[in-house]
Amino acid sequence: MDVDAFVAASDAYPIPTSPDGAPIRFSYGTAGFRTRGDVLASTVFRCGAVAAVRSAVTGRATGIVVTASHNPERDNGVKLVDCDGGMLPVAWERHAEALANAPGWDAMRAAIATMRTPAEAHLPKHAHPPAHAADPPPPHVFLARDTRPTGPALAAAAKAGAEAIGASVTDLGLMTTPQLHYVVYASHRGWPSAEADYFARLARGFRRMVAGGTNDDDERRSIVVDCANGVGAAKLAALAEAIGQSSSDGCVLSMDLRNVAGESGSLNNSVGADYVQKEKRAPAHGSFETLGPSQRCVSVDGDADRLVYFRKKPDGSNENSVELFDGDKIAALVATRVADLLRRCAPLNAFDHPPLRVGVVQTAYANGASTAYITNVLGVECACANTGVKFLHPEAEKFDVGVYFEANGHGTAVFSDATIERIDAAIERVDAGADGGGRSSIEQCTDAVAALRELKAMTEAINPAVGDALSGILVVEAVLLAKGWGLTEWGNMYADLPSRQVKVTVLDRSVISVTNAERVAVTPAGMQAAIDQAVGRHGAHARAFARPSGTEDIVRVYAEAATEAGAAELAREVCGIVYDFAGGVGDRP
Numbered sequence: 001m002d003v004d005a006f007v008a009a010s011d012a013y014p015i016p017t018s019p020d021g022a023p024i025r026f027s028y029g030t031a032g033f034r035t036r037g038d039v040l041a042s043t044v045f046r047c048g049a050v051a052a053v054r055s056a057v058t059g060r061a062t063g064i065v066v067t068a069s070h071n072p073e074r075d076n077g078v079k080l081v082d083c084d085g086g087m088l089p090v091a092w093e094r095h096a097e098a099l100a101n102a103p104g105w106d107a108m109r110a111a112i113a114t115m116r117t118p119a120e121a122h123l124p125k126h127a128h129p130p131a132h133a134a135d136p137p138p139p140h141v142f143l144a145r146d147t148r149p150t151g152p153a154l155a156a157a158a159k160a161g162a163e164a165i166g167a168s169v170t171d172l173g174l175m176t177t178p179q180l181h182y183v184v185y186a187s188h189r190g191w192p193s194a195e196a197d198y199f200a201r202l203a204r205g206f207r208r209m210v211a212g213g214t215n216d217d218d219e220r221r222s223i224v225v226d227c228a229n230g231v232g233a234a235k236l237a238a239l240a241e242a243i244g245q246s247s248s249d250g251c252v253l254s255m256d257l258r259n260v261a262g263e264s265g266s267l268n269n270s271v272g273a274d275y276v277q278k279e280k281r282a283p284a285h286g287s288f289e290t291l292g293p294s295q296r297c298v299s300v301d302g303d304a305d306r307l308v309y310f311r312k313k314p315d316g317s318n319e320n321s322v323e324l325f326d327g328d329k330i331a332a333l334v335a336t337r338v339a340d341l342l343r344r345c346a347p348l349n350a351f352d353h354p355p356l357r358v359g360v361v362q363t364a365y366a367n368g369a370s371t372a373y374i375t376n377v378l379g380v381e382c383a384c385a386n387t388g389v390k391f392l393h394p395e396a397e398k399f400d401v402g403v404y405f406e407a408n409g410h411g412t413a414v415f416s417d418a419t420i421e422r423i424d425a426a427i428e429r430v431d432a433g434a435d436g437g438g439r440s441s442i443e444q445c446t447d448a449v450a451a452l453r454e455l456k457a458m459t460e461a462i463n464p465a466v467g468d469a470l471s472g473i474l475v476v477e478a479v480l481l482a483k484g485w486g487l488t489e490w491g492n493m494y495a496d497l498p499s500r501q502v503k504v505t506v507l508d509r510s511v512i513s514v515t516n517a518e519r520v521a522v523t524p525a526g527m528q529a530a531i532d533q534a535v536g537r538h539g540a541h542a543r544a545f546a547r548p549s550g551t552e553d554i555v556r557v558y559a560e561a562a563t564e565a566g567a568a569e570l571a572r573e574v575c576g577i578v579y580d581f582a583g584g585v586g587d588r589p
């Protein structure tokens, strides 16, 4: 590591100052550093070095992605990907912050020295293959960016930072965030990690998932995709190519891609998954108003790690309002399919000793109706984690098959290595003509074998590293096809309770601290009791909480109740309580 060369090179990337002349302070939030793109060069340059040092410490390649996801086009951000393809350890977020804000060469040297102390290694749980302890490889960083105008210069800064300290950099250019995670994940396991390998894996998984499908009537599977004018547009086109839109084997998925052009200012501008989920409205661009209520639509966000499905409200009361199929509904669909497949696999006796634990991980924002459905109807365990994938993913890893989605559509299904080994072993037994259950013929188990193969295919179609809109679309489509379901049947799983999500501005949001997966406020004193009282007044199904956002300088209030009016009123009351107890700014809500 050439720390001296790095600190010397940093002079070309000075920390910018705010109008009062003080250096801008950068913080690593829920999903990396994120702010206006034109002030990020010094931070991104320094993140290049963090990724390089992390690679040196772990003996494996790491990743950097330059993106601000669903945020406006003028913003940008930088997120570091750990060597196993997952999120950076939380302790290293603090190291990245220390380096990003270090005021001079000595402070930078000190921040890097801290990262390199053995106590700070926080090595990932999974080591594939074993670390090269004796002869560590030179540090290596994979780099990608989304389509923002500030992206090329920032990516160049990241590369310069990593190279200055002595890492080699593979610049992958434009990629979705989950693609970059996948590249690092695959390289960690020694798998082929080129972009073509990613597409081929997803496409293979999809085609195998639908291979035994009920598509006898040759009905064309058609979806309209809102690409948010982001990096997902080109990648979805490539994915469509990979699954072979014109294939003659019956497993057709036709994707009509909209909002792909990416004119200046169009990224996430009244389009994309965040807009559709928060507004419960169709994208304002891409001619969605001309579609009928039977058309299945899906929106991805600017870096294509979120997806939500939607369709026009059949009553047509408001021409742009939609029925939303959010992350909660996607999790319920995927978990249902996993549970169905495992049940059907029973004759193979492959997953009974010990029984596989399937679970769903949600956040406090999950609609109460979805939690009730998963627990009571599906009979699947349901855990609640703090907001942010870095909390959900590890919770999901505690199950043999853990399905997690944030309500906003970010999520995936995590199959543990041991589970995949058990699936593979069962397939081997089947292929060898034994059923594992002592029966003379596997013919008695045709349905179980089909289920087993579909389960295996799902592990390939899903992005194992992180939530991915592209793989999410394939899995949802394959499950709908296999079940012979349209949106009506999917929607019939459960009806969302009316809910509201609102923002309150306060002087200092850190006065609010929370516990119990963010559902209970510990401070300021008395605030939770007041929220409880308000909830109590709204009867059965009422629920509300307030927590400080990890990505914006606001407090988020969430409320749900049995009626639309009740949810709106409860949200308004809780906003007032937050305003009173936590130092509200401006007019009282």
Ligand SMILES: CC(=O)N[C@H]1[C@@H](OP(=O)(O)O)O[C@H](CO)[C@@H](O)[C@@H]1O
Binding pocket: 030, 031, 069, 365, 387, 388, 389, 406, 408, 410, 548, 549, 550, 551, 552, 556
């Ligand atoms: C309620 C909500 O949608 N919160 C979002 C938002 O986090 P906040 O900490 O709530 O600002 O941004 C995160 C990063 O994109 C995402 O993971 C999370 O789900």
Ligand SMILES: [Mg+2]
Binding pocket: 069, 070, 301, 302, 303, 304, 305, 306
């Ligand atoms: Mg995103």
